[in-house]
Amino acid sequence: MGLISDDIAIVVDNVSVHFNMSSEKLNSFKEYFIKLIKRQLFFKKFVALENINLEIKKGDIFGIVGLNGSGKSTLLKVISGILKPTFGRVQVFGSISPLIELGAGFNMELTARENIFLNGAVLGYSKKFINEKFEDIVAFSEMRNFLDVPMKNFSSGMVARVAFSIATVVKPDILIVDEILSVGDFRFQKKCNERIKSMMDSGTTVILVSHQLSQIERVCSSVLWLEKGHVKMVGETDKVCYLYKNS
Amino acid sequence: MISRYIQNFIKYIPLLCCLTSRDFKLKYRRSILGVVWSMLNPLLIMVVVTSVFSVILKVDSSDMPFAVFYITGSLIFNFFAEATTSSMTAVISNSSLIQKVYVPKYIFIFEKCAFSLLNMVLSSIAVICVMIFYIFTGEVKIHPTIFLIFIPMIFTFLFSVGIGLMLSTLTVFFRDMVHIWGVIITIWLYLTPVIYPIKMLHASNIDWIVRLNPVYYFVDDLRQFMVLGSFPGVDHFVFEGFSCGVVLLFGVVIFKKAQDRFILHI
Numbered sequence: 001m002g003l004i005s006d007d008i009a010i011v012v013d014n015v016s017v018h019f020n021m022s023s024e025k026l027n028s029f030k031e032y033f034i035k036l037i038k039r040q041l042f043f044k045k046f047v048a049l050e051n052i053n054l055e056i057k058k059g060d061i062f063g064i065v066g067l068n069g070s071g072k073s074t075l076l077k078v079i080s081g082i083l084k085p086t087f088g089r090v091q092v093f094g095s096i097s098p099l100i101e102l103g104a105g106f107n108m109e110l111t112a113r114e115n116i117f118l119n120g121a122v123l124g125y126s127k128k129f130i131n132e133k134f135e136d137i138v139a140f141s142e143m144r145n146f147l148d149v150p151m152k153n154f155s156s157g158m159v160a161r162v163a164f165s166i167a168t169v170v171k172p173d174i175l176i177v178d179e180i181l182s183v184g185d186f187r188f189q190k191k192c193n194e195r196i197k198s199m200m201d202s203g204t205t206v207i208l209v210s211h212q213l214s215q216i217e218r219v220c221s222s223v224l225w226l227e228k229g230h231v232k233m234v235g236e237t238d239k240v241c242y243l244y245k246n247s
Numbered sequence: 248m249i250s251r252y253i254q255n256f257i258k259y260i261p262l263l264c265c266l267t268s269r270d271f272k273l274k275y276r277r278s279i280l281g282v283v284w285s286m287l288n289p290l291l292i293m294v295v296v297t298s299v300f301s302v303i304l305k306v307d308s309s310d311m312p313f314a315v316f317y318i319t320g321s322l323i324f325n326f327f328a329e330a331t332t333s334s335m336t337a338v339i340s341n342s343s344l345i346q347k348v349y350v351p352k353y354i355f356i357f358e359k360c361a362f363s364l365l366n367m368v369l370s371s372i373a374v375i376c377v378m379i380f381y382i383f384t385g386e387v388k389i390h391p392t393i394f395l396i397f398i399p400m401i402f403t404f405l406f407s408v409g410i411g412l413m414l415s416t417l418t419v420f421f422r423d424m425v426h427i428w429g430v431i432i433t434i435w436l437y438l439t440p441v442i443y444p445i446k447m448l449h450a451s452n453i454d455w456i457v458r459l460n461p462v463y464y465f466v467d468d469l470r471q472f473m474v475l476g477s478f479p480g481v482d483h484f485v486f487e488g489f490s491c492g493v494v495l496l497f498g499v500v501i502f503k504k505a506q507d508r509f510i511l512h513i
Contacts (some may be wrong), residue, residue: 019511029423081349084507104347109273118269121262122348 008093009174009205010079012054015088017074017229019046048074049085049229058094058173061206063220063237065213065244070226072209076176079207094173094205097123108152112143112162115151119166133169140191141165157184168195174205217241259354266358267365285369286376289325293318293377300442308444311474312386318374319473320441322367323399323466327407328432330363334411335418335428342513352506356411364404371396378473390476399468405491406461412498416505419512439463461490 049071056062064072077083078090105122106115116137120130130137138144141161151159161184168175177196184192200206200219210216216223216237223240225233233240275281293314300306301313308316337355338345345352381387418424439462440448448454457463464479464487471477 029421032421082346083510105344107269107273109276110269114269114272118265121259121265122344122350124258125261127261127264 010056017049063216063223066226097172326367330407334359335414409494409498412502
């Protein structure tokens with residue numbers, strides 16, 4: 001590994017992700033042994049990502065475009081450490097706050113208050129820290145009146161409000177945004193956009209996945225175009241978006 | 248290398264506490280007696296089992312009343328059974344979390360065992376109530392060794408974590424474990440002198456199996472410390488330490504090897 005300069009936030013080094021796609025998932029001994037005896041334990045190899053090399057600079061707003069199934073979410077999962085790549089490695093310099101799916105750690109039986117602490121702990125924050133930020137979270141979500149209601153009684157928009165407020169309460173070094181800018185009503189969306197924008201302005205590295213090309217063109221400084229797990233193109237926003245639109 | 252693991256673990260201790268309190272709240276939500284059930288339940292079961300085995304089947308527990316004999320044994324064994332059964336599904340039931348956020352996955356197994364430990368500590372209040380009753384009738388005496396009961400409890404905890412790590416790994420790949428384990432734990436119960444004294448086995452030839460069963464030693468230690476006031480031999484502790492070490496080592500190795508593939512199967 002050569003020297004990496006200080007202004008690099010993420011290095012994706014020759015990453016490949018392969019899945020074993022058996023025709024169905026074998027979840028029981030019986031199925032497993034029957035298939036084993038019948039010699040049907042063949043796996044179709046599915047290449048989700050192949051030889052991805054990428055460097056993202058600190059403070060960059062990096063867009064990823066591509067059709068459905070081109071490996072965008074898989075790449076985000078690899079970067080945020082959820083999925084180990086089959087080959088290659090990823091180096092991340094700085095704290096990372098994934099917004100891959102809002103509210104993943106919520107338990108709907110618990111109240112909003114309890115869930116704020118639970119979700120904060122999932123993201124690795126200490127109890128003291130959440131206590132300090134609790135006011136912020138509640139104020140931003142505008143859910144003060146429903147704090148002690150079990151979240152199963154919330155509407156999906158209300159859940160999203162709480163989730164977004166927790167996920168963005170700290171300013172992480174790297175923020176991953178996966179199509180989440182469409183939560184809640186139009187007023188809350190505006191608030192979300194403002195918050196993300198203020199993070200971008202203050203030097204946070206952002207990775208943005210979106211199918212709204214206009215949004216990518218507006219905010220991103222460079223763009224990666226994925227096609228069937230391969231890097232089709234990476235470079236300046238205008239050029240990549242232009243070619244992507246006309247492909 | 249090791250310090251990095253410890254640092255990571257410390258970072259997620261709040262999560263451990265949060266998950267435990269989540270389980271605790273959910274367990275007693277909407278029940279009128281709430282946490283009292285943790286104490287009441289073992290007492291009621293004890294009454295049932297004592298009636299069946301002591302009165303009807305006339306099992307002889309010689310050196311202590313049968314009720315005390317049973318409730319001390321079941322305290323440890325139920326802890327073991329609950330901890331392993333719940334850690335078995337810990338990974339698959341938290342799949343939504345594991346698929347979305349990076350969290351060290353062993354936390355979930357650890358949390359289930361910690362939650363069961365907490366339950367056992369609450370249930371031991373019931374055991375103490377029974378002890379007090381028999382102290383008044385003069386059938387049981389209180390001994391200073393009672394302060395050592397944390398030793399078998401910690402051994403059981405470590406042993407359960409080891410088994411839990413193995414079971415949860417297996418369960419991710421083969422959901423059959425959920426069904427099989429119910430049978431295994433029943434066999435294990437009868438191979439542990441919880442409802443009968445080990446003396447009854449001297450005549451039979453399965454004596455040696457029971458003597459290879461680590462849970463028997465945990466149960467026996469607890470009874471000696473709590474009720475008899477005697478001190479188990481050093482060989483007890485050596486065997487307990489050894490079996491916990493082996494099980495934990497196997498558990499950690501298996502879990503660590505397989506954990507990166509969990510996400511593809513849950």
